[in-house]
Every structure is written in C-alpha cells, then in structure tokens.
Amino acid sequence: MFNRSKLCASIACSALLFAAPFNQSVLAQDELPETEVNVVGSWGNLAVYQEREKPFWTKTIPEESGGAVTANLRPFTEMGMSGEEVFSLLRQGVLEFATSAIGYVAGTDPRTEGTDLAGLTEDIDQIREANEAYRPYLNERFEEQYGLKLLAFFPNHDLAMACNTPINGIDDLEGKKIRVHSRSLAEFVEAAGATSSSIPFPDVVPALERGVIDCAVSAVLGLYNAKWYEVTSHLYTLPLGWSMLFHAANLEAWNALPENVQTFLEDELQAWEERNWEWAQTDTEDGVACLTGGNCPYGEPASLTLVEVSDEDRKRIHEIRDEVIVPSWAERCGEECTTSWNETVGNVLNTSASIEE
Known part of the structure; x- marks a missing residue:
C-alpha cells in the first residue's frame, strides 16, 4: 500500500499533504457541493502563475461556482520541488492537481513533446493546429500510462x-x-x-x-x-x-470528485485553456516589445x-x-509513437518522421 507520509518525509515535502483531499457537504442534487481542491501551480515569480493561474483558481473558480468550489493553491517553486518532481508526485497521488511544463516530462516520455520540438512550428497558429491533432493521443497516454486526467494543454509563450x-x-x-x-x-x-x-x-x-x-x-x-x-x-x-504547459489531475483524486464538480471544472479549465492561447500570443508580443524598446506594460x-x-x-x-x-525524436519515441505522430502532427505540418533500420 502506498505510504504518502513516508515518501514526503524522504523528499522533505510534508507540506504537500493537506488536511483532507476534499471537503464536501452535499447540498441539493442540482447544486455544487462545497469542495476544496489542492492545486500546485507553476513558477510563483513568473507571469504565467501571477497573472493566469492564481486569478483562475483563487477568483474565477470560487466566483463561477457561487463559492462552492475553492482551491488551496501554491506554486511548486515555493514548495521546494523541481518541475520533474511535480510530474512524479502527481502520478503517485501525492499531488492532486498540478501545472508543469511538458519539457520536464519529455525525459520520462518523449511522446509528450511531440508538438513542441525545436524548430517544428513557425507560429502560434501552427502549434495550435498541431496540438489539436495530437491532443487525443496525449489524453490517452496520460490516462492509461500515468493515471492522470489531462485537463489543459497550452503554451507559455514563444x-x-x-x-x-x-x-x-x-x-x-x-x-x-x-x-x-x-x-x-x-x-x-x-x-x-x-x-x-x-x-x-x-x-x-x-x-x-x-x-x-x-x-x-x-x-x-x-x-x-x-x-x-x-x-x-x-x-x-x-x-x-512555445514552452508548452499542461494542467492535470491525479485520476484517483479526480474520480473522487462528485460528477457535477468534475463537469464544472472541465468546463472552466477548457475556457481557461482558450484564454491561455490568447495570452501566449499577447505575452510574446509584449516580451519582444519590452526587450527591444517598444511599448512595455x-x-x-x-x-x-x-x-x-x-x-x-x-x-x-x-x-x-x-x-x-524529427529523426532523433522518432528514435527516442519508438515505432508506435512515430506512426501516431505522422497521422496527427506530421499530417498537419506536411512532414513525416521515420526510424532508420
């Protein structure tokens, strides 16, 4: 049986074990029950957390749920963890919900970086089209291989x-x-x-x-x-x-949520993902302007x-x-992965991957 306390003691992360996975008091059937989710965010000192994640979990979610759903949120940079540890702890169920970078996962599973290889796409329209094609494959991979529910997949910025x-x-x-x-x-x-x-x-x-x-x-x-x-x-x-990010939930923690809370969070995270694509373009333009003498907000x-x-x-x-x-990545990823990539990302970008015999 998995011992969370022992694991956390070994990596000095006992603060991750919050008092209870969820605090629920069932109301009327058509209303959301009071639910608190434990969320680990990304880099606490960067705009992606301060301007995207934090307002979403601490303001949007409570407001849109009428106060029923709230989040206990902390960035992983304030918890003494690395980005690689976030993925590992999420898989093990120590973390419930978390945001991390695909680049941190690629060493474990090269399939995950299939849309964000260096030089692969030229602009945000191409990376988005590639992501939409590849997303069903990633959804399945996260769930079946790692026991995770992939809830959002979006760029930081260029x-x-x-x-x-x-x-x-x-x-x-x-x-x-x-x-x-x-x-x-x-x-x-x-x-x-x-x-x-x-x-x-x-x-x-x-x-x-x-x-x-x-x-x-x-x-x-x-x-x-x-x-x-x-x-x-x-x-x-x-x-x-584009420094792709993902937000996922441990599947056991996700399945413990009431069905209407799941539906609510999926809808809100889908809308949030859409806004992240818009922010990524704006942040890129602002970043270039700030660095090269333009109008910097x-x-x-x-x-x-x-x-x-x-x-x-x-x-x-x-x-x-x-x-x-692409050939180097295909060698790391394997034949099954390469075939799926060619049918999705490769088809969208009019290129293909192959593994040398």
Missing part, C-alpha cells in the same frame, strides 16, 4: 535567444556556446554549429556576464522578467518552440537589437528540423 555578441542570423550561431533547457534545443543549436549548455536558469545571467556562454534560450517574457537584457545585446526570434523597456528570421534562416531551420530534430 521562446527566443538572447546573445551578448552581435548576430545577424542562424549562420552566426556557429562556434557560440548557447544555454538551452531541452534535448531537442540542444540538438538544434549543435546542428547550427554551436555548443549547447544546460546551465540552470538562475545561473544564466552570471554565465552571460562572465562569457561562460554567448547566448541563452528562454520564453521571451521570462527573459525580460529575469533581466537577461542587462548582460546581452541582441534578441534573435527564430522559432524554437511591465516596466522600462530594454534596448536589445532585434534579429528577425530571414527567408534563408527559415530554409535552414526546416533542414535542421527534418534532418536532425
């Missing part, structure tokens, strides 16, 4: 690259040392002639300042919030991905030089995608 040396396009990445945070990003920059580095996010600024690395990749608004502009000079907006704009993607760059990106990124 990735970009900040450099402390002048660059004009993808050819200028050759010989550079570039900080990345996923395997496909590492493969991408190495295919462009650069050397990849997995420096932790908090260490990026000093690494750029000391010249340990020349460039670093992050979600564009997060790059501004982390003040990378203080130690860089150029912002390169090549299509590296978050503070004083920086003055990085904007390097846009040329037609020649785009051609090279497609070559790297088709010759390096």
